Amino acid sequence: MGALQSLPGHPEYVDLAEKTGFSYQQIGVLHKRFKRLSHNEETLLREHFSKIPDLECNPIRSQITEAFFDRRNFRQNGEGTVEEIGFEEFLVVMSHFRPPSLHMTEEQRESVRRNKLRFLFNMHDTDNDGTITLEEYRHVVEELLSLSGTLEKDTAKSIADAAMLEVASISMGHMEPDEFYEGITFEHFLRLLNGFEIESRMNVRFLNMDATTLCK
Amino acid sequence: MAELRPVRRSSTGPPLTGLICVFLLVFVSVASASRDVGNNETRRNAAGEAPEDSHHQTNSTAHKKAFPVLSLNYDHVRKPFEIALWILLALLMKLGFHIIPRVSNVVPESCLLIGVGLLVGGIIKAIREEAPVLDTKLFFLYLLPPIILDAGYFLPIRAFTENMGTILVFAVVGTLWNAFFIGGMIYGVCQIEGTQLASVDLLSCLLFGTIVSAVDPVAVLAVFEEIHINELLYILVFGESLLNDAVTVVLYHLFEEFSHAGTVTVADAFLGVICFFVVSLGGILVGAIYGLLGAFTSRFTSHTRVIEPLFVFLYSYMAYLSAEVFHLSGIMSLIACGVTMRPYVEANVSHKSYTTIKYFMKMWSSVSETLIFIFLGVSTVAGPHAWNWTFVIVTVVLCLVSRVLGVIGLTYIINKFRIVKLTKKDQFIMAYGGLRGAIAFSLGFLLTDNEMKSMFLTAIITVIFFTVIVQGMTIRPLVELLAVKRKKDSKGSINEEIHTQFLDHLLTGIEDVCGHYGHHHWKDKLSRFNKTYVKRWLIAGERSTEPQLISFYNKMEMKQAIMLVESGSAAKLPTLMSSVSMQNIQPRESARGRAIPSISKSREQEIRKILRGNLQNTRQRLRSYSRHDLFIDPFEDNVSEVRFRKQRVEMERRMSHYLTVPANRQETPLVRKVCFEPEHRVYTYDDSERPSPPDAVNLLSESPPRPNQSGKLGAKVPDQDQEEQDQLKLSRCLSDPGPNKEEDLS
Numbered sequence: 001m002g003a004l005q006s007l008p009g010h011p012e013y014v015d016l017a018e019k020t021g022f023s024y025q026q027i028g029v030l031h032k033r034f035k036r037l038s039h040n041e042e043t044l045l046r047e048h049f050s051k052i053p054d055l056e057c058n059p060i061r062s063q064i065t066e067a068f069f070d071r072r073n074f075r076q077n078g079e080g081t082v083e084e085i086g087f088e089e090f091l092v093v094m095s096h097f098r099p100p101s102l103h104m105t106e107e108q109r110e111s112v113r114r115n116k117l118r119f120l121f122n123m124h125d126t127d128n129d130g131t132i133t134l135e136e137y138r139h140v141v142e143e144l145l146s147l148s149g150t151l152e153k154d155t156a157k158s159i160a161d162a163a164m165l166e167v168a169s170i171s172m173g174h175m176e177p178d179e180f181y182e183g184i185t186f187e188h189f190l191r192l193l194n195g196f197e198i199e200s201r202m203n204v205r206f207l208n209m210d211a212t213t214l215c216k
Numbered sequence: 217m218a219e220l221r222p223v224r225r226s227s228t229g230p231p232l233t234g235l236i237c238v239f240l241l242v243f244v245s246v247a248s249a250s251r252d253v254g255n256n257e258t259r260r261n262a263a264g265e266a267p268e269d270s271h272h273q274t275n276s277t278a279h280k281k282a283f284p285v286l287s288l289n290y291d292h293v294r295k296p297f298e299i300a301l302w303i304l305l306a307l308l309m310k311l312g313f314h315i316i317p318r319v320s321n322v323v324p325e326s327c328l329l330i331g332v333g334l335l336v337g338g339i340i341k342a343i344r345e346e347a348p349v350l351d352t353k354l355f356f357l358y359l360l361p362p363i364i365l366d367a368g369y370f371l372p373i374r375a376f377t378e379n380m381g382t383i384l385v386f387a388v389v390g391t392l393w394n395a396f397f398i399g400g401m402i403y404g405v406c407q408i409e410g411t412q413l414a415s416v417d418l419l420s421c422l423l424f425g426t427i428v429s430a431v432d433p434v435a436v437l438a439v440f441e442e443i444h445i446n447e448l449l450y451i452l453v454f455g456e457s458l459l460n461d462a463v464t465v466v467l468y469h470l471f472e473e474f475s476h477a478g479t480v481t482v483a484d485a486f487l488g489v490i491c492f493f494v495v496s497l498g499g500i501l502v503g504a505i506y507g508l509l510g511a512f513t514s515r516f517t518s519h520t521r522v523i524e525p526l527f528v529f530l531y532s533y534m535a536y537l538s539a540e541v542f543h544l545s546g547i548m549s550l551i552a553c554g555v556t557m558r559p560y561v562e563a564n565v566s567h568k569s570y571t572t573i574k575y576f577m578k579m580w581s582s583v584s585e586t587l588i589f590i591f592l593g594v595s596t597v598a599g600p601h602a603w604n605w606t607f608v609i610v611t612v613v614l615c616l617v618s619r620v621l622g623v624i625g626l627t628y629i630i631n632k633f634r635i636v637k638l639t640k641k642d643q644f645i646m647a648y649g650g651l652r653g654a655i656a657f658s659l660g661f662l663l664t665d666n667e668m669k670s671m672f673l674t675a676i677i678t679v680i681f682f683t684v685i686v687q688g689m690t691i692r693p694l695v696e697l698l699a700v701k702r703k704k705d706s707k708g709s710i711n712e713e714i715h716t717q718f719l720d721h722l723l724t725g726i727e728d729v730c731g732h733y734g735h736h737h738w739k740d741k742l743s744r745f746n747k748t749y750v751k752r753w754l755i756a757g758e759r760s761t762e763p764q765l766i767s768f769y770n771k772m773e774m775k776q777a778i779m780l781v782e783s784g785s786a787a788k789l790p791t792l793m794s795s796v797s798m799q800n801i802q803p804r805e806s807a808r809g810r811a812i813p814s815i816s817k818s819r820e821q822e823i824r825k826i827l828r829g830n831l832q833n834t835r836q837r838l839r840s841y842s843r844h845d846l847f848i849d850p851f852e853d854n855v856s857e858v859r860f861r862k863q864r865v866e867m868e869r870r871m872s873h874y875l876t877v878p879a880n881r882q883e884t885p886l887v888r889k890v891c892f893e894p895e896h897r898v899y900t901y902d903d904s905e906r907p908s909p910p911d912a913v914n915l916l917s918e919s920p921p922r923p924n925q926s927g928k929l930g931a932k933v934p935d936q937d938q939e940e941q942d943q944l945k946l947s948r949c950l951s952d953p954g955p956n957k958e959e960d961l962s
Binding site: 068162201 | 635636704709710711712714715717718719721722723724725726727728729730731732734735736737740744763765766769772
């Protein structure tokens with residue numbers, strides 16, 4: 001907590017810390033990074049993201065960028081997308097990747113899981129209708145394979161189909177031949193990734209960051 | 217073993233038979249041991265008589281011996297015979313234990329094997345014969361490598377690299393702590409008067425501490441394998457037992473040298489530290505070089521599939537031996553070789569070779585493990601012992617205490633750096649799972665002979681027995697009592713694979729946004745480097761550019777196709793009992809009555825011929841017999857055919873929506889049964905009532921009633937027309953014609 005003295009005049013950190021659960025030190029580091037990315041402006045735009053050099057080699061960069069501008073991730077039950085985000089929204093999106101603390105009750109752990117899985121779900125469900133349809137899932141797989149060179153559309157399709165089949169069989173069990181499986185709802189998604197231990201996997205270390213590297 | 221089969225049905229039969237087995241085998245093993253000595257004597261006599269014989273022969277050439285119809289010459293095959301006999305007995309013991317069900321649930325196998333070894337050793341000693349001892353060379357050169365190779369090759373890489381920091385801290389710092397703590401405290405105890413131990417000096421104590429402090433991979437594997445603990449704990453304890461070899465090697469040689477020299481200087485300690493880095497990094501480097509060589513070799517083996525598994529084994533063994541030449545850590549070299557080689561070899565070798573590699577490794581490591589434990593028991597009885605109550609009891613207590621303290625202390629420090637903290641339960645299992653085993657024994661055997669050696673050996677053996685027997689037996693009920701997380705049964709879900717990859721990329725991206733060069737960033741860089749440069753050199757053909765998701769998917773398909781073939785005409789497919797199939801997922805096309813253009817009859821014939829021809833081609837390859845050739849595997853062709861057919865059936869399902877089907881929607885649409893015909897028959901569409909397995913060509917099995925219905929429907933519709941129409945539609949609707957699909961899997 002000694003970091004508080006080294007950050008003069010940042011009373012808003014207290015609010016942010018409460019809202020997102022980060023420590024003052026972490027918020028300070030992230031703020032420095034935010035200012036660097038946005039070239040010292042108040043808000044971040046999509047172009048700022050596209051200028052990050054390492055992100056270009058990432059096959060799902062567009063989805064990551066979109067996730068930052070997606071209102072559903074701002075924990076305010078909003079919908080749709082925005083054009084620019086401030087530091088608070090940046091921090092809220094980042095807070096999805098905070099590791100769970102050691103002493104948590106079962107309900108807290110469960111809610112952390114739900115939050116993280118909700119984030120993933122929002123990334124897949126691009127048209128915001130509450131379900132991941134086959135088309136959207138196919139798009140996910142295609143994006144994953146997009147940088148590998150050999151873009152075999154049919155293999156991507158069959159992988160997505162097989163995956164969808166698996167979800168359907170796990171969630172629905174028995175279906176009549178003329179029934180149609182609309183898409184993966186959030187509940188099905190939860191059940192699907194039940195054994196995935198997402199609360200221990202979807203984490204980034206925030207403390208040891210060197211904000212002076214990269215982003216020119 | 218013929219007697220066992222009918223006996224198994226009765227309830228009292230198996231235990232009794234098992235006991236008979238055990239006694240029989242013990243008897244035979246003793247007999248073989250005594251026979252050795254007997255033969256030694258006869259050989260000595262024969263050697264003495266030989267000069268006489270030659271005299272006799274030169275003198276009495278007229279005295280002709282009768283032609284020997286049946287003669288006994290045991291010496292000729294003595295050594296291989298005994299080795300084979302011992303191995304056979306060891307495995308029969310193992311077999312015997314699993315027939316007695318109740319015992320094997322309570323007592324871990326390692327304990328039983330030690331017990332048998334003790335029994336055999338005791339009997340051999342009772343007849344005052346010479347028992348075979350666990351020779352150090354035998355252990356380190358022949359028995360240990362298969363186990364380590366098996367462990368290294370199948371090491372779960374992801375879990376290992378994620379916890380690498382923790383594992384290294386435990387392996388290096390933990391072992392150092394154990395060695396110095398035990399050595400120091402023992403020295404302190406020895407200085408107390410009245411224990412007759414004053415002759416033990418500090419260096420010998422430290423040497424002893426080193427030997428007894430290392431967690432043993434063989435024992436850990438043997439026990440942990442049976443309790444199915446969760447992956448994190450398994451990899452922590454097991455990884456530690458593998459990586460502490462470097463520390464043990466360095467410390468051992470260090471103290472061994474010093475105890476001859478007598479004094480230690482600061483320069484020596486500094487050299488020791490450097491030696492540690494040389495030993496561990498050098499071992500890894502040697503292993504990596506051999507691993508890359510092995511991967512490179514496997515790139516060219518597409519024409520000689522039969523010898524592929526041998527390359528894996530030989531390169532790994534060479535890595536081990538090369539490391540041992542320079543006194544580097546052989547274990548780390550072996551692990552590095554297996555880990556480096558595996559992804560490339562698996563991409564290059566055929567499926568059969570992959571299975572062979574897997575099974576041979578498991579087989580050899582199983583035999584080694586069994587032999588090690590039996591020999592441990594035998595050597596216990598045979599070896600020179602000097603029992604000293606104080607020394608032994610203090611050693612055992614100190615081992616436990618130092619392990620517990622070490623784990624608790626290190627976890628406190630490590631938890632500050634870990635994302636997923638280690639709970640108290642985890643710490644307990646880690647402390648309790650620190651078993652000592654045969655490596656400690658062999659290292660003790662290597663000590664130079666002095667009056668303390670027998671005392672040390674006795675203490676080491678007691679510690680080993682205590683950890684393996686007491687801790688090994690009680691860990692299973694403790695795990696259940698503490699409700700420690702067990703290994704979850706992962707069924708290779710493609711969704712999890714997709715999300716694993718997705719998450720990897722997501723976390724890398726977030727790290728990039730944060731500006732944080734973290735774990736994921738470097739992993740991503742490494743895998744990109746791997747893809748662009750390394751894979752191109754080490755993987756044959758187009759597989760080198762295949763992304764991981766696709767190879768995972770192909771593997772899964774292959775596995776399911778194999779399951780299909782093996783269950784063949786069996787009635788049930790052991791998959792999810794769900795009736796969901798592709799048509800439930802595919803979005804409904806709005807236009808139902810799509811106009812299907814007609815094709816002329818001759819064109820139909822052509823198309824049909826082409827389709828049939830593609831299928832037949834794969835079957836009619838020339839098969840010339842050669843002892844060095846595996847039969848050109850009909851199976852691997854058929855797998856691609858099965859896939860092909862599966863896709864066809866899916867198409868059919870979809871197409872059946874567009875067929876002019878009778879209006880009542882309750883009836884299931886016309887289902888074409890696809891049969892897995894034996895090879896000599898040409899593939900045909902068969903509409904008759906076949907049992908459900910052909911339907912199981914789908915990813916999931918259909919609910920049973922359907923085939924019967926379709927069978928009835930099928931009878932109504934004239935076969936010929938439908939068949940033509942179907943093939944017609946199929947030929948148009950198949951996006952990938954047959955040949956490409958088959959190449960996909962080669």
